[in-house]
Amino acid sequence: MIRTITKRKPFEEVEKLLEDVERVFIIGCGTCTTMCHTGGQPEVQEMEEKLRQKGKVVTGWMVIPVACDELTHEALEEHGDAIEAAQALLIMTCAFGVQTVSAHLKKVVLPAVDTLFIGLESGLGMFSEVCNQCGECILGDTGGICPVTACHKGLVNGPCGGTKKGKCEIDPDKDCAWTLIYERLKQQGKLEKMLKYYPPKNFQVEPKPGKIFIPEEEGGEQ
Amino acid sequence: MARCFKEVLNSGKFVITSEIGPPKGTNLEKMLHHIDLLKDKVDAMNVTDHQSSVMRFPSIGGVLAIKERGGEPILQMTCRDRNRLALQAELLFAYTRGIRNVLCLTGDAVPVGDHKMAKGVFDLDSSQLLRTVRQLESGKDLGGNDLDGKVEFCAGAIVTPEADPLEPQLIKFEKKVDSGAEFFQTQAIYDLNNFRRFMDFARRFKVKILAGIILLVSARMAKYMNNNVPGIFVPQALIDELASAPKGTALKKGIEIAGRMIRQIKDEEICDGVHVMAIGKEEVVPDILDVAGI
Numbered sequence: 340m341i342r343t344i345t346k347r348k349p350f351e352e353v354e355k356l357l358e359d360v361e362r363v364f365i366i367g368c369g370t371c372t373t374m375c376h377t378g379g380q381p382e383v384q385e386m387e388e389k390l391r392q393k394g395k396v397v398t399g400w401m402v403i404p405v406a407c408d409e410l411t412h413e414a415l416e417e418h419g420d421a422i423e424a425a426q427a428l429l430i431m432t433c434a435f436g437v438q439t440v441s442a443h444l445k446k447v448v449l450p451a452v453d454t455l456f457i458g459l460e461s462g463l464g465m466f467s468e469v470c471n472q473c474g475e476c477i478l479g480d481t482g483g484i485c486p487v488t489a490c491h492k493g494l495v496n497g498p499c500g501g502t503k504k505g506k507c508e509i510d511p512d513k514d515c516a517w518t519l520i521y522e523r524l525k526q527q528g529k530l531e532k533m534l535k536y537y538p539p540k541n542f543q544v545e546p547k548p549g550k551i552f553i554p555e556e557e558g559g560e561q
Numbered sequence: 562m563a564r565c566f567k568e569v570l571n572s573g574k575f576v577i578t579s580e581i582g583p584p585k586g587t588n589l590e591k592m593l594h595h596i597d598l599l600k601d602k603v604d605a606m607n608v609t610d611h612q613s614s615v616m617r618f619p620s621i622g623g624v625l626a627i628k629e630r631g632g633e634p635i636l637q638m639t640c641r642d643r644n645r646l647a648l649q650a651e652l653l654f655a656y657t658r659g660i661r662n663v664l665c666l667t668g669d670a671v672p673v674g675d676h677k678m679a680k681g682v683f684d685l686d687s688s689q690l691l692r693t694v695r696q697l698e699s700g701k702d703l704g705g706n707d708l709d710g711k712v713e714f715c716a717g718a719i720v721t722p723e724a725d726p727l728e729p730q731l732i733k734f735e736k737k738v739d740s741g742a743e744f745f746q747t748q749a750i751y752d753l754n755n756f757r758r759f760m761d762f763a764r765r766f767k768v769k770i771l772a773g774i775i776l777l778v779s780a781r782m783a784k785y786m787n788n789n790v791p792g793i794f795v796p797q798a799l800i801d802e803l804a805s806a807p808k809g810t811a812l813k814k815g816i817e818i819a820g821r822m823i824r825q826i827k828d829e830e831i832c833d834g835v836h837v838m839a840i841g842k843e844e845v846v847p848d849i850l851d852v853a854g855i
Contacts, residue, residue, distance in 0.1 A: 491670050491672075491681075492641075492668075492670060492681060493683055494683065497729060497732060497733035497736055498730060498733060500719060500791060500792050501791045502730070502791055502792070503791035504725050507670075508670055508673055518726055518729060521726065521729040530732070533732045534732060534735060536692075536736060536739065538692075539684065540684075542684070
């Protein structure tokens with residue numbers, strides 16, 4: 340399952356964020372940060388303990404089932420008093436969750452994790468980016484392997500000269516995306532696809548920040 | 562005054578190019594010395610563009626210095642640090658200052674260099690940059706707008722004959738040819754049998770190939786490159802030859818090896834020329850050419 344991959348900020352950075360805060364309420368998420376072990380119940384409770392030891396008053400904590408969901412508003416209401424008593428909210432969800440909570444409450448929100456990418460757990464504790472949502476999908480020509488995401492440089496016209504024994508120049512443990520694509524296309528008898536020239540990418544497919552209206556009857560087809 | 566590189570490329574002569582590495586800082590003394598030393602000995606000099614993603618004096622500054630001193634420069638341009646606006650602008654500028662040769666590269670990854678936290682741009686890649694040159698020559702920019710005054714370049718690219726796996730690199734080579742590359746300077750080659758096999762493929766295309774010759778200064782360097790530099794393979798026999806050189810003579814041995822290879826490539830007409838990279842030891846390039854009989 341695809342999810343938002345996060346990593347915990349160093350505790351010293353969290354302490355710095357809370358420098359002027361005495362009373363804090365902690366919010367985790369039951370979905371992505373639970374699965375990444377960065378903001379599930381055990382991590383939230385561990386944070387509570389650490390902050391208490393540092394002399395902070397933790398007015399309460401909660402783990403919202405899906406922090407980026409619209410039900411977050413109702414979930415937050417259940418803890419209204421404890422949230423009200425806090426000067427700031429320490430949020431152990433991904434950045435989407437932080438923004439959802441911030442949109443519902445007027446409180447100061449402080450993120451305790453860094454949001455890295457959208458990916459999946461490819462092995463125990465190993466998370467890999469799968470799509471960086473570029474808006475111009477070319478997976479049909481690349482054997483279902485995405486070079487925009489999986490190639491360090493995001494190259495769409497084939498490998499650079501940095502391939503060493505099928506690995507990437509930035510990391511001997513990282514597969515070269517174009518070696519994987521080559522092998523897949525070769526196996527499919529479609530190597531001629533590697534000769535297709537891609538013009539410079541359109542980085543304004545959906546100008547940042549992305550916002551699009553998709554009429555239901557059209558299903559977004561254009 | 563140096564001859565126009567494109568003319569030399571098409572003259573049938575065995576072409577010699579070399580490489581100038583700009584300094585980290587504003588002291589140009591050593592770079593200018595190397596330029597003066599080589600400008601009449603080689604057909605053209607490349608200036609590297611933040612080689613290995615290490616921030617330095619810019620390649621455009623280096624090629625202008627070569628031009629001022631009467632040499633023939635090749636402007637190396639990577640896509641790592643500039644987006645399509647900046648790359649096009651630099652091509653316009655270079656043209657107005659008499660620069661007529663450009664080597665289009667994707668560029669090394671940012672994390673291999675000395676500004677590891679920088680944003681790698683890669684708005685374009687090497688084949689797209691080659692086509693950008695051709696587009697500007699047609700009098701239009703990448704946005705399809707008319708230019709008031711166009712450019713004309715002899716455009717080249719690089720290829721790695723020892724890439725592993727090799728076939729994706731050959732496909733990319735073909736794509737670069739289709740994108741308008743007129744010449745190729747290869748990554749360093751040391752095994753001439755492997756290189757001959759590469760040339761059997763490359764000969765099918767109407768482009769000039771200059772074999773990359775990197776000066777080996779010690780057996781340790783050779784082993785280091787084998788283990789760490791993508792696309793470089795130094796055969797054991799050469800490593801042994803360097804290792805057997807008496808103490809203090811490894812550089813001399815490296816010069817001998819490089820010169821010998823150049824001579825063999827030339828005598829056997831394996832390819833159209835060589836690109837000599839001495840990486841910091843540019844002052845010995847004339848010695849290498851002496852050994853090669855050039």
